[in-house]
Amino acid sequence: MSKKVSFEQSTGPVIILVRPQMAENIGMVARAMMNCTLSELRLVTPRESPLCAKAVAASSGAQEILEHSQIYENLSDALADVHFVLATTARPRDMTKPVFHPEKALSFCQKHIQNGEKVAILFGAERTGLENEELVPANGIIEIPLNPKHCSLNLSQAVLLIGYTWFRATSDRDNTHLAMGGSQPATQEAVQTFLTHLEQELDIRGYFHWPEKRERMQRNLRNIFIRANLTAAEIKTLYGIIADLQRPPRLKK
Amino acid sequence: MSKKVSFEQSTGPVIILVRPQMAENIGMVARAMMNCTLSELRLVTPRESPLCAKAVAASSGAQEILEHSQIYENLSDALADVHFVLATTARPRDMTKPVFHPEKALSFCQKHIQNGEKVAILFGAERTGLENEELVPANGIIEIPLNPKHCSLNLSQAVLLIGYTWFRATSDRDNTHLAMGGSQPATQEAVQTFLTHLEQELDIRGYFHWPEKRERMQRNLRNIFIRANLTAAEIKTLYGIIADLQRPPRLKK
Incomplete structure (x- = not known):
């Protein structure tokens, strides 16, 4: 069912996996990204290489996203050129940040992107999620609404739901934009x-x-x-x- | 992150897997269903048991959905008590059926359910999808809009996207808010x-x-x-x- 397609840089948000532990998950994330026309993948200290055999097999035709992925030693470096950052999290944190559901969050992303900004969405490690200090650089939190009694999602499923929401939001376009009053967002x-x-x-x-x-x-x-x-x-x-x-x-x- | 929860029969659509090949996929489908408050799973001639160790491990806390799942020898039996059927498919078929995107499809499901009907959604085998004759009983087709160059989805991911759309349609709460971490907004x-x-x-x-x-x-x-x-x-x-x-x-x- 899957086949190799020519690599196209997407205009969508950058997906950043922070400390991913399993190669299969990196591969499945790449597959989910390609399903949803996302292309830019960044990895902060992955335990396994995005180009190892397990990751490539799990990517099921989305190998080019793995080949173009970038590895960083820390989150700050991965975010250096990014203007607007959202973080996904399952559990509530002791922190003052705006929380959005995916539709709202991706519609914000779209506005920032239309404005020429680079946007990134952070996903934490499989079991532990993002640490508190990894949430600090985020301009907001995305909470995926799910059964409150059972909301644990596999990493690639979380990326899929966010990617799918992105794809759905951008297939019906609207021209709303964020008024910047002529000034540039800070990096x-x-x-x-x-x-x-x-x-x-x-x-x-x-x-x-x-x-x-x-x-x-x-x-x-x-x-x-x-x-x-x-x-x-x-x-x-x-x-x-x-x-x-x-x-x-x-x-x- | 996952834990066992008490089993609650949901009012949502029944998920029917037709000829699923891999136990892991059955388990992951159960997990995705529980994420989205779906509870009723039917299996038509599965190759492996929904209660085998691999399926249970992959269900990640959604074992009760596996325990309550029903196995059927053919699709007609699985559909005997169902009033309204939708089938998911990736490739276009030579068949005259209404085709819906997920939001529309699940909104139809909701209307039929509110009307006291039993609704089911069919998912085909991993590689081949549903056969043409398995589409015949369906009142309509759900096509999940994805990157046309790369639309292959894992079985559990397809169930997750449909389940999530169901959950979003029926739990229409907007969860946008400012997480305050226990502190009070300033006047x-x-x-x-x-x-x-x-x-x-x-x-x-x-x-x-x-x-x-x-x-x-x-x-x-x-x-x-x-x-x-x-x-x-x-x-x-x-x-x-x-x-x-x-x-x-x-x-x-």
């Missing part, structure tokens, strides 16, 4: 660099002086700015604010 | 008070020193924080940051 790299700068400026002033709270404080702080979907110009504004807040007052109120 | 007043404080702190340091730009700078600044839908706790965090950024550095970087 993940620019956001990360800004956040690191902010943390350093706070750190040298003793902001993180309880070591046991540091990680949580850092995560909460990052969530605030990541949720804002900052533009490149806004990042400049924020650098300006940080610099100016450090100056002594010079004007009377 | 408008708290946000405004914070923004005024930030602007005052910036103002006395000369941040707004071009009067003609002041209004625009203020608006841009406010947009950043308003778009973040801040929580009450985050507002406290931001006050802390502003205070701390004004302190002299006291630690080495």
Whole structure:
């Protein structure tokens, strides 16, 4: 039933598998992606190679997606050129993030893509899902609505449902778009660099002086700015604010 | 991630697998059904038992669906008490039948079920699909829209997409929300008070020193924080940051 097709780069979201454990799942993800016209696959520290025999067999004709897949040593690198990130998760997290069902989420993705942005969707490891710190860079969470008493999905099935929702959303097009007021969205790299700068400026002033709270404080702080979907110009504004807040007052109120 | 749940007969369509070849697929079909609150599984001459170890392992907690499944010697027997039948197929057939996409098909199913009828959806064997004579009893065909260059689906994935469409159609709850991680959203007043404080702190340091730009700078600044839908706790965090950024550095970087 399957056959090799010529590789076409899709305009759809990049699929990022974080720490996938089984080669078969990587192959089945590639197959599900090709079913849904998605083509760009990124893998963060996969345990097995996407080109091993098991992965290729499971891809069932979608080998070219495996051949074009990219491997990264960490999630930040995998996200460096991405503008808008959504993360899939089954269990609720202790974190303030907007949560979308797939139709809504993919319709947002489409708007960002139409706007020229690179969009990625994160999927965690088979048993454990995404770790809390892997959710931090996400602009939002996708929750796939399923039987609340039995919502465990195989990794490739989760990708299939998201991919299918993408395919369905883009086969009936609408021309809604996100008004950007002429400005460019910031890259993940620019956001990360800004956040690191902010943390350093706070750190040298003793902001993180309880070591046991540091990680949580850092995560909460990052969530605030990541949720804002900052533009490149806004990042400049924020650098300006940080610099100016450090100056002594010079004007009377 | 999966756990055993008490068996509940669903009101959804009966899933009928015709000549399934692999026990793993039967198990994975049961899992996909349970994900989507479907419960009634019928098997026409399966090659392996739905209760063999491989099927049970693949069902990943949906064993009760396997235990309650019924085996039939032919399709007519499996359909004897059914009122409305839809068949899934990948390739076009030389046959005059209405063809529906899944949303439409499941919405028909729902109407028939509300009408007190028993509804079934047929899935063919893994490689060959349904034979032409197995399509004859069907009131209509479901065609799952996918990449025309690569539309082969694993049996359980086809059941999952149909089941998910059923679940989405019948549990029409929009789950978009902001996950708050236990914290409270900030009131408008708290946000405004914070923004005024930030602007005052910036103002006395000369941040707004071009009067003609002041209004625009203020608006841009406010947009950043308003778009973040801040929580009450985050507002406290931001006050802390502003205070701390004004302190002299006291630690080495």
